[in-house]
Amino acid sequence: MTPILEVKHLTMRFGGLLAVDDVSFSVNEGEIRGLIGPNGAGKSTTFKMIAGFLSPTSGDVLFRSNNITNQRPSRIASAGVVRTFQETTLFQELSVFENVLIGTHKQAHTNIISAVLGLDRQMQNEAIEATTEVLEFMGLAERKNQLAAELPLGLQRALAVAISLAAKPSLLLMDEPFAGMNPEETRHMMELTERVRESGISIVLVEHNMKAVMGLCDRLVVLNFGTVLDDGTPDQVRHNPNVIQAYLGGG
Amino acid sequence: MELLIQTVVNGLIQSGFYALAAIGLVLVFGVMRVVNFAHGELVMIGAYTIWFVHAQNGVPYLITVVLAILLVTALGLLMERFLFRPMTGDPLGGLICSIGMLFILQVIATYVGGEGPSKQVPPPFEGTLVLMDSVRIPYQRLFSITVAVFALGILWYFLTRTKFGWAVRAVSMDREAAALQGISTIRVSMIAIGVGAAMAGLAGALMAPLTNINPHMGHNVIIAAFIVTIVGGVGSLPGAVIASVLYALFHTFVTTYFSGTIATISGLVIMVLVLIVRPTGIMGHRVSE
Amino acid sequence: MNNFIPAKFRPVLFLLLLYAGLIVLPHFLKYHQQDFLIFLTINILVVVSYRLVTLTGEWSLIHAVMMGVGAYTSALISKNFDISFWITLPLAGVMAGLVALLLSYPLFRMTQFYFLIGSFAAGEAIRLSWIQFIKPFGGTGGTSAIPSPELMNIDFLEPIPYFYLVLIVVSICVYLLYRIENSRIGLTLHAVHWKGVLAESVGVNTWNYRTLAFVIGSLFVGIAGALKVHYIGTVAPKQFDIGFMVFILIWVIVGGYRTFYGAIIGAVVLSVLDEILRGVEQLRPAIYGATLIFFILYLPGGLESLPQKIKQKFRANRESAT
Incomplete structure (x- = not known):
């Protein structure tokens, strides 16, 4: 079976700095794939290149064997690769419901004539149904009329994932969803992530929280100084002396 | 040939006005991130001061020039205190305030000067310098460009050799980092707008005997200042001066050989092209965080 | 306010009255x-x-x-x-x-x-x-x-x-x-x-x-x-020209840009004000300028936010009184 995502020889150069140097790895269908490494290892840059938010200097990103390198983020999202954001990037001024409703863009976007004449009503109703489903799935149904800005941190992260899920991804790219969370919130987020995978969505997880990474991921890619240091199961990676060295010494 | 040399000379003299007018816009934008739409009106008030105090009431020209600078500087400081400072962090709000100010200053000018045709100020320096038999430079223009160059020289010294100048440049580059180093951004803002307004007042005072004075003369000034600012690179003072010289030569040439309107249209088109080639923020179709 | 008319029909009724008024209005004007x-x-x-x-x-x-x-x-x-x-x-x-x-x-x-x-x-x-x-x-x-x-x-x-x-x-x-x-x-x-x-x-x-x-x-x-x-x-x-552009900006800002109606309110109120100011032609731009500055500094939500602000103030006063 071909992998859902293949990253091939991805390289990013900022001026004289080689931020990502010839990184290759793949993600299998239904897998939670971790992308870890010390600060400045090139995780974020790799992540942004996959999602289309940065153009790589060289290398390719293949999604279901289609080359998605250098495409606009919205096109990559429409193809089924959707990212979340590190900080609480939400539509703060809108309600929880509207936030998720915007996420249904792919299924509900319309043209101006249909919008004015109301020809898209059935489509919009379906989007509302889909939104309600996602809200229930993420445990946000009771909060749907609150403003996004009013939610506690843990629920804001859940909302961020909900927005992405509404876009019906095949592959979800999660950017440090556990950052700044307390143990209770972390546990809740881990459950949600597991449920997302069970619903048939493959996941790439960029994360610092080792407990979450080790608990959730099937396989890990370890980056250090922009190159792949190790690639394997959590157990293999945990016992690789180079990885230990990178985290304890160099990082 | 004579026309060519004459045009170059006229263009160079014009560049002094552009540079004086644009400097204030650049300084205020650099330090406060506000596009001061009323900046052209500061120049206009400088010119009106010459007309009212010197031409109407007989006060000597040089004294009135100093007076114009002081008056316009005071106006600039008032704008900083009551409009731009409360709007810190809201660039659009600051811009809209400056548009409000623009109207108020135009009405004040209309009240002082009355309606009717544009005002003229007889040149205080009479006579004309004739070079190579045919290139003519009126002494008034010679005086203006000399003073303009001198003023720009002082400004350059101030910005590169003094503590205040260093602070102004630090805030332009990175407001937050400068504040962390203990630079008072409020004081630097006051210096920036004070210096910028002083230059605008001087520009108006020097222009007054050479142009038609009316409440709407600021419009052409601000367009020229925008073009010079954008073409020179936003926030760059040397860039603004170089762009002033280039644009003044360009504008004078096109005006001489074609028409003033075509000159301005081309200037605006060049400015839009520069904005496209070196845009800030989202680049083309690539979105970045 | 009016319990005889169901809430659903109030906008319709409002629009009917508005248009009836607008159709009749010009006949009474100079x-x-x-x-x-x-x-x-x-x-x-x-x-x-x-x-x-x-x-x-x-x-x-x-x-x-x-x-x-x-x-x-x-x-x-x-x-x-x-x-x-x-x-x-x-x-x-x-x-x-x-x-x-x-x-x-x-x-x-x-x-x-x-x-x-x-x-x-x-x-x-x-x-x-x-x-x-x-x-x-x-x-x-x-x-x-x-x-x-x-x-x-x-x-x-x-x-x-x-x-x-x-x-x-x-x-x-x-x-x-x-x-x-x-x-x-x-x-x-x-x-x-x-x-x-x-x-x-x-x-x-x-x-x-x-x-x-x-x-x-x-x-x-x-x-x-x-x-x-x-x-x-x-x-x-x-x-x-840019003067007219500024008027558009003023209408939108003074009316408020948070809802669809704000800009309309701004255009109507300021245009009527403009008619009243016809006698002081010269001063008009200055009054416009001052209004603009006042709104951006003290009422950034525009006129449309005024009723809510007054209500809040009223409520706050009542609460502090009890």
């Missing part, structure tokens, strides 16, 4: 007041179309010039080619929309200030072209003798029939703009405004949506421009 009413109605379309452009968060300074593009298109085609107003009116919108589409490519490479300044420069370049190219635009003085609409035997040179015409066209356009804002497209435009990157990440092509808002907004203001000059009979560059 000649120049009828003119005023026509221009006010046109200006409502101007601000509402501007609102659509600003929904994505970009405040352009080219809207007045876009109105001029529509005005010149309709005026010149109807005059020079003897084509009916009923055809040139939609053409005015199409032309303004097309020019906006062409300009969107360079302009949307910029954001915020650069967009503001860029849109100002592009607009000014277009406006100066009308001055420079006397053929076909007519130079500083513009073009006169623009034919007025023809339909059966109605005399559209008279203000009252023209007002009804304007009322119908503007109502349709404003309704369409209202539908757009309250559709999925409106929601997406809000998303582009508040967090463009997030919208992009769920598949929204932010560039296309910004362009869409700009083109549609320009299209409708082009129609407003045509309506205006076919009544006045003259089209000139002065009508669409």
Whole structure:
């Protein structure tokens, strides 16, 4: 079976700095794939290149064997690769419901004539149904009329994932969803992530929280100084002396 | 040939006005991130001061020039205190305030000067310098460009050799980092707008005997200042001066050989092209965080 | 307030009363007041179309010039080619929309200030072209003798029939703009405004949506421009200068830009104020300027936020009293 995502020889150069140097790895269908490494290892840059938010200097990103390198983020999202954001990037001024409703863009976007004449009503109703489903799935149904800005941190992260899920991804790219969370919130987020995978969505997880990474991921890619240091199961990676060295010494 | 040399000379003299007018816009934008739409009106008030105090009431020209600078500087400081400072962090709000100010200053000018045709100020320096038999430079223009160059020289010294100048440049580059180093951004803002307004007042005072004075003369000034600012690179003072010289030569040439309107249209088109080639923020179709 | 009428029918009733009032109103007005009413109605379309452009968060300074593009298109085609107003009116919108589409490519490479300044420069370049190219635009003085609409035997040179015409066209356009804002497209435009990157990440092509808002907004203001000059009979560059652009800004800011109605309230209230200030012609711009500064400093939510503010204040007072 071909992998859902293949990253091939991805390289990013900022001026004289080689931020990502010839990184290759793949993600299998239904897998939670971790992308870890010390600060400045090139995780974020790799992540942004996959999602289309940065153009790589060289290398390719293949999604279901289609080359998605250098495409606009919205096109990559429409193809089924959707990212979340590190900080609480939400539509703060809108309600929880509207936030998720915007996420249904792919299924509900319309043209101006249909919008004015109301020809898209059935489509919009379906989007509302889909939104309600996602809200229930993420445990946000009771909060749907609150403003996004009013939610506690843990629920804001859940909302961020909900927005992405509404876009019906095949592959979800999660950017440090556990950052700044307390143990209770972390546990809740881990459950949600597991449920997302069970619903048939493959996941790439960029994360610092080792407990979450080790608990959730099937396989890990370890980056250090922009190159792949190790690639394997959590157990293999945990016992690789180079990885230990990178985290304890160099990082 | 004579026309060519004459045009170059006229263009160079014009560049002094552009540079004086644009400097204030650049300084205020650099330090406060506000596009001061009323900046052209500061120049206009400088010119009106010459007309009212010197031409109407007989006060000597040089004294009135100093007076114009002081008056316009005071106006600039008032704008900083009551409009731009409360709007810190809201660039659009600051811009809209400056548009409000623009109207108020135009009405004040209309009240002082009355309606009717544009005002003229007889040149205080009479006579004309004739070079190579045919290139003519009126002494008034010679005086203006000399003073303009001198003023720009002082400004350059101030910005590169003094503590205040260093602070102004630090805030332009990175407001937050400068504040962390203990630079008072409020004081630097006051210096920036004070210096910028002083230059605008001087520009108006020097222009007054050479142009038609009316409440709407600021419009052409601000367009020229925008073009010079954008073409020179936003926030760059040397860039603004170089762009002033280039644009003044360009504008004078096109005006001489074609028409003033075509000159301005081309200037605006060049400015839009520069904005496209070196845009800030989202680049083309690539979105970045 | 009124329990006899179910809440559902109140807006309908309000609109019925409003239109009944508007149909009767011009018959009680003096000649120049009828003119005023026509221009006010046109200006409502101007601000509402501007609102659509600003929904994505970009405040352009080219809207007045876009109105001029529509005005010149309709005026010149109807005059020079003897084509009916009923055809040139939609053409005015199409032309303004097309020019906006062409300009969107360079302009949307910029954001915020650069967009503001860029849109100002592009607009000014277009406006100066009308001055420079006397053929076909007519130079500083513009073009006169623009034919007025023809339909059966109605005399559209008279203000009252023209007002009804304007009322119908503007109502349709404003309704369409209202539908757009309250559709999925409106929601997406809000998303582009508040967090463009997030919208992009769920598949929204932010560039296309910004362009869409700009083109549609320009299209409708082009129609407003045509309506205006076919009544006045003259089209000139002065009508669409930065001064008029500033008026549009003032109406929107003083009215408030958080809801659809804010801009309309601003246009109506300030235009009526303008009529009252007719006696102090010279002072008018200063009063406008001072109003603008006052609102941006002390009431950034605009007039529409006033009732809520008063209510809050009232409640706070009552709470502190008990």
